[in-house]
Amino acid sequence: MVLLALVAAGQAFAAEPAPKFPVGSVAVLPIKAKGNAKKSLPDVLDDLLLSSLQTVAGPELRVVGKSDIDAMLGFEKTKDTVGCNEVACAAEIAGALGVDSIISATAGTLGGKYVLTLVWIDQKQAKAFKRHSETLGKSEEDFDNGVRMAVSALLGVTAPQAASTRTTASHQGAKGGAGIWDETAWDEGVWAP
Template identity: 40%
Template sequence: MLVAAVWLPSICPVRAEETANPVKVAVMGLKATAGIPPEFLESLVALIPEELERLGPFKAITTADINQMLAYENLKDQLGCTDVACLAEIGGALGVAYLISGNLTLVGDTYLLQLQLMDIVQARSAGRVAREYKGGPMGLLEEVRAATRLVVREVLAANSGNLWVRVSEEGANVELDGRIVGVSPLPPFSAGAGFHALEVQMEGFVVFRKDILIEPKRETVIDVELLPSGEYLRAYEKKAGFTRKLAWGGIVAGGVAVAVGVTLYFVGSASGNNLSDDIEIYNQSQVHDPAVNTDLHNRKQTLTDLNLATVLTTAVGLGLSGVGTYLFFAGDPPNRYQVEPTIVLSGSKGAVGIGIQGGF
């Protein structure tokens, strides 16, 4: 049994024919053994062009295209052919570079899926894939997708480019054609040439969506500036503002403490000099008054306490200043997402206009 069809998926966000020099591929039907419902086989065949266009540089040929190029009934008579020359002749008539055909065999509870990629220009096989699968029919869906990716891997490698998505926020999910490719910051990665649907999303931010074009063997750089939602912005400004206040508080308090420590140092130095002079005078005197001796000892103890207070106050001040400085530079700036208005003056004879523009 043979289901003959050439399919074009309807879910592709950007039409593949809009790409520069897309690789045209005709997807022929799968030959299937008895026991495989025709409707289910048609669903499997439809997955092949869907997966091709998701990869990027490929364009599937529609049934309408075939009707314009060939007599459809004549084509159906030829679809039973399997040799290279026959398939190359059909592909040449369709104006495609490659043609995919295959077989699906059910033996017992094991499915054998075989896909063949035909290079129409060189009239040779450009790739073959054979995959065995045991399980329910629904598992064949992923098997068909995987086999499609494998059978065109060499062609895809020759028609791929690098994509570098530079996101303003860390931890954002980066999706290409509905599949997560990584989390920001993301290094450049290889992707099929052609149009793709790029989506970047992060909790608390507006989802970024854009259709992008990746050129073969070149690097495409996309800068993504995520905009915060109103709720996230309010929470961010509250937290960042509190952190900034703590930073300034630490810096100011630390500065005051250091100033007090410096003052205590000079007071202690002066007191120490006076104490040294009085001790020298006391030692040189002929009469040693016990009261004077006690006073000198008390002054010495007071000076020791003053020196300790100087060290502690200075250390605390430096610590507070260090913490405040760290919070200032490591903390999020409160005005990070504030709009900075730009005034643009424009005028003409008889009229003057003032415009205000803003951006994050």
């Protein structure tokens, strides 16, 4: 009887899934524009990056954004500290915010296309443990999907469908005819030609 209880306890312990991410929380620094990128580009991308992180990561990763950072560190200190590009500086910010890691991001242009580069920094080890660059496209209309793809690659998970595909919209069907996404079954990717 005791042996049966030990086996059952061992199976219950072994059945617990491993954590999806190497850390439990992340602070996202404001995106910095590089080169000849529009100065308004980071403002557009900051919100997209935060919402994509929260959507892709789900509840397993606590995401702290610029407004949280401003509230904790004060606006002036935030402006001074985000100017640093060194990993050690970012690790200090993470420690002050009580998070395990930081994502630092830059946006620029390359060959007429926008490029987003993300660096995920481990606070305890004060080193970058993952980097990813994603071409966002030539126009701001391409940003939503590009940011979600960059976040998915950085986190090592599959990106969910874009929120805009959750509503019924006309699309070109696989057989050449028009079709619509079935709103009630969008998670399964049901296509109704």
